[in-house]
Amino acid sequence: MVALFKASSACYIQSQHTTSTKRRRTHDVVRIRPPPPPRSSPLRIAEDMASKLGLEITIADLERLFRQAPGGHPPPPAADAGDHGGRPPVRVAYQGGRGSYCQEAAAKAFPPSSSWQQPPALIIPCSEMEEAFAALEDGAADRAVVPAENSVDGPVPRNLDLLLRHPRVCIVGELVLPVNHCLLSLPHAPRSALRRVVSHPQAISHCRDRLRALHLQVEEVASAADAARFVAENRIADTAVIGSQIAAHEFGLRVLENNFQDLAGNFNRFLQLGLAGSTGAVVSEPNLDDNDNNNHKTTVAFSLERGVSDLFRAMWIFESRGVRVARVDHRPNRSKPVRVEEREEAGEIARFDYVFVLDLDGNASDTNVEAALARLKEIAGFARVLGSYTCTSSLA
């Protein structure tokens, strides 16, 4: 599959090919449009001017001046590598295809203007969750963005399983975004020409009431983003797609309606992942819009000698130290999926065994959190901090 997509002012061809023996895809990214001529960055121009005036001034000095100016922000980055001190772009793998909600999250997490020091992020689609993890492990990506939960449908447990299987991968950020299901159609087709609406079953289930009112045929497809591309490429005038805003942008479709979902409070939670101890090309984790709010979280996974019986005791370790447990999850303990318990009245009972995953409010380096984690490690069969990171909520 060859997918064409734009990353800011540069345009790339992305070619995915399946390596069947490994059962995952690798990516080759090829720049197909020459970069714009150099010297286009305001900072570079200012540096040139300073040099002509005989001033000893560096890019870093200029950036500081820009920041200190009233209402000053660092200037937007230009597209050529030279403008970023030769820095390579951050490569962000995301789970999903072009036009997917996860691409939208990756673009939100790594916006073009997030840091003037860095060229626009290179957003890399991965058809499977495993691919995004493999891209991190292989060094093909610096960051990955994967879906973690939908507030109406529940968690996507696969990423927790993969985090447990990839001990080098850790959570470096969390992003909570409102879902915006858009009703998309061909730009110039009359609305009266519509005969059907297609989308992924999850999106359809989110828009059931609104769809009923349309009195159109409703069909489920495996990928809303692929359906949007198909409608655009084949100029299909009688079919609308429930898809993301980024799908409209990517494929040139018209947004007939924004926020087409039935329920308020429909949010997606995404995790940003990275390799432990490696920042790759990431200068700093992005600070998102001023409208977004951040809080600090730590996620810890552990197993317990006596399974669920000891979960309350484990939670007590945190709660008794004033560390709030903000989430309690469990996944199968694949190394020992079932424990057999001898019960006086009932004989031998099979109990499923788990790896428990707690989200805690606070940084792993906070005194209370640190002390509680140390105590947990004393009673746990195994314990691993999956990440200590900032959670960013975008409420609108």
Add this chain to the structure above:
Amino acid sequence: MVALFKASSACYIQSQHTTSTKRRRTHDVVRIRPPPPPRSSPLRIAEDMASKLGLEITIADLERLFRQAPGGHPPPPAADAGDHGGRPPVRVAYQGGRGSYCQEAAAKAFPPSSSWQQPPALIIPCSEMEEAFAALEDGAADRAVVPAENSVDGPVPRNLDLLLRHPRVCIVGELVLPVNHCLLSLPHAPRSALRRVVSHPQAISHCRDRLRALHLQVEEVASAADAARFVAENRIADTAVIGSQIAAHEFGLRVLENNFQDLAGNFNRFLQLGLAGSTGAVVSEPNLDDNDNNNHKTTVAFSLERGVSDLFRAMWIFESRGVRVARVDHRPNRSKPVRVEEREEAGEIARFDYVFVLDLDGNASDTNVEAALARLKEIAGFARVLGSYTCTSSLA
């Protein structure tokens, strides 16, 4: 779809037709083979003999005598309705098709010899989980058996969502069974003729190492049971299927290997469901094999004013009264999926909100459990006992 299946000595045709407006299927069950002639039951014969000898003895007396005899078990039930005092069979809906693991669980939960008072259960396949719930609500089934969890892959959350949406449906039993993935093929085809193995992705993932050793092509299919039927009906000699033992039995396939899965400790957990306050044709919940062990559980679902922040407090209500919390789950709170919290340092934060589901050791009528549930209801936004029931573990 017309599915032919056998329920003990009687044979039924099951016709499923889709009512498209309701988007779920209804079932018509038609007996197509006449019942065997009456008087075949040993109990009935004994009653006849007693009557001829002028003894005033009832079927109940005879059953007691059978039970008291050394090594005595009640005699197996005969197939005619007359032998069961005209009782209709228990109708058990299960999620899955003919030959599925859930059919195996339903057959295990309602074995032909479970109660001599009752004719063999009528096992009704349902292609969707929703259908099994609808069958209970409509009165088309007395009981439903649905998958709840696999010890290696984790829970099937959909049944919890459906339980929350169907307040009349409750859990009446739980069944933990070891998974037995069988390698199935045509009975007389030589093993050397095999070129490929097909199954559902989950079964394939459970048998990955064993499959690798076979050096055969591996293909994923949507339903292992349907694949087994296809192989049998079309006499396909070059394809093996990883499927259930009941699929071998249903479609006349040979079991090349039992327990083909890689990991020990691969178990399935099923829930038996019924309508609250209604037993339908069920005389008593079945007592399974003597090898199986039972313990009592209560499942309660509730929401909390302050969400996860109060979960520890809710668990404390039980733990402080000596009631062990044996499972902690949560599902989206669809009536209020997200709460916005004001945090001093971080502004407004979006927190996902949940309905929490706890499994407790003990009966809802046990003094401690009852007191704890009463206390929980005082602090919970809503609270509902989803069931108080026996959990049966079959360890081998």
